[in-house]
Amino acid sequence: MLLIGVLWNEKIGIRLLKIIKWLVIVLISTIVLFFIVRFVGQKINTRTPEGGINESVYVDNNETKQWISIYGEDMNNPVLLYLHGGPGVSTSSYSDEFLEILHEIAKLEKAQRGD
Numbered sequence: 001m002l003l004i005g006v007l008w009n010e011k012i013g014i015r016l017l018k019i020i021k022w023l024v025i026v027l028i029s030t031i032v033l034f035f036i037v038r039f040v041g042q043k044i045n046t047r048t049p050e051g052g053i054n055e056s057v058y059v060d061n062n063e064t065k066q067w068i069s070i071y072g073e074d075m076n077n078p079v080l081l082y083l084h085g086g087p088g089v090s091t092s093s094y095s096d097e098f099l100e101i102l103h104e105i106a107k108l109e110k111a112q113r114g115d
Helices: 002-045 092-101
Strands: 053-061 064-072 079-082 106-110
Antiparallel strands (some): 053 064, 064 106
16 A cells, blocks of 8 residues: 555656746747847837937936837938827837838937826
């Protein structure tokens, strides 16, 4: 009877080790994939078109630092100042909505205080 209990515990232990091994593999793979996607995204987002502009900086505004970014395919195009609806919500995910007209304008995004 004792031998059955020991064998049962060994089977459970081996199964747990396999599960832990796969969890570690999945976790490491997810972390590596995250950093690869982040690296590629940074390279794409920091690309400046020839003759264009792509800058993101903090500026002093009434003794506070505020984030602005400007992107355009031609430095001579007019600038569209984009102000989103309010502090506390990022609208970076909506930036792609401007892709169709970026050849005609330069888009300036300004973060509101509290963002």
